[in-house]
Amino acid sequence: MNAILSGIDRGELNPGDPIDENALIAKYEVSRTPLREALLRLEAMGLILRQPRKGAVLFKPTLEEFLAILEVHARLEGQAAGLAARRISAPAGAQLMQIVDACDTHARDKGDGDPDGYYALNLEFHKQVGEASGNPFLLDMIKMNARKLLAYYRARYAYPDAIAQSAEEHRQIAALILSHKADEAEALMVRHVQFDRVTVMDLLAKLG
CATH class of the missing domain: 1.20.120.530 (GntR ligand-binding domain-like)
Structure with missing residues (x-):
């Protein structure tokens, strides 16, 4: 999760960006299970939103x-x-x-x-x-x-x-x-x- 948070801080992940699990696995060299656990924690923090039929995206405010x-x-x-x-x-x-x-x-x-x-x-x-x-x-x-x-x-x-x-x-x-x-x-x-x-x-x- 810290790697993803750092990616947000550095501007590698931006508001509205789709959460591509395969790309994140390759980028941060993690397996799917810990990645999904991290994404769930980020979702609980309000940094990731899950949209019907669109998958997860990085939070983008109105x-x-x-x-x-x-x-x-x-x-x-x-x-x-x-x-x-x-x-x-x-x-x-x-x-x-x-x-x-x-x-x-x-x-x-x-x-x-x-x-x-x-x-x-x-x-x-x-x-x-x-x-x-x-x-x-x-x-x-x-x-x-x-x-x-x-x-x-x-x-x-x-x-x-x-x-x-x-x-x-x-x-x-x-x-x-x-x-x-x-x-x-x-x-x-x-x-x-x-x-x-x-x-x-x-x-x-x-x-x-």
């Missing part, structure tokens, strides 16, 4: 589903930032600033180029904030919700100036966390993660 998931996801990410502001250690703070610097460097040197490279840095930033919250259950909930929307976040970085804006917001969030301003860190993280309705509609159309 507009209303996207907005509902995003509302929950933004609050979870915000809570993680707030907790991180209260609990982050000095070593974790130093690591967070390293990834913030890496995001800045990417935005400065590559501009709107290499959105996939920036997407990987963004994942690491949010991972570090989640870990700094000191709540592994919250981190698991964030990961589960995020995987339903990751393809759309990745697509967002192809928009002009989206990378520069994200990198700047990462620095602002990190500064609030390191200053132990929990309420402000939480509020800014919520705004950082949210999309407006028009952007959501554009992203849904973009990924067809």
Whole structure:
């Protein structure tokens, strides 16, 4: 199952993709029984849907589903930032600033180029904030919700100036966390993660 989850994280599996068991067996070098067990677990998590006469597909949200998931996801990410502001250690703070610097460097040197490279840095930033919250259950909930929307976040970085804006917001969030301003860190993280309705509609159309 972890291999499939990693495939979702890396963009190898995208919303609406059919679940081809034979292809997955060949790709991940697993036998059919453990693969089907993994698919059942992913179905229970809401990441796979079974459609009558069409087989299983990777979850693809409707507009209303996207907005509902995003509302929950933004609050979870915000809570993680707030907790991180209260609990982050000095070593974790130093690591967070390293990834913030890496995001800045990417935005400065590559501009709107290499959105996939920036997407990987963004994942690491949010991972570090989640870990700094000191709540592994919250981190698991964030990961589960995020995987339903990751393809759309990745697509967002192809928009002009989206990378520069994200990198700047990462620095602002990190500064609030390191200053132990929990309420402000939480509020800014919520705004950082949210999309407006028009952007959501554009992203849904973009990924067809």
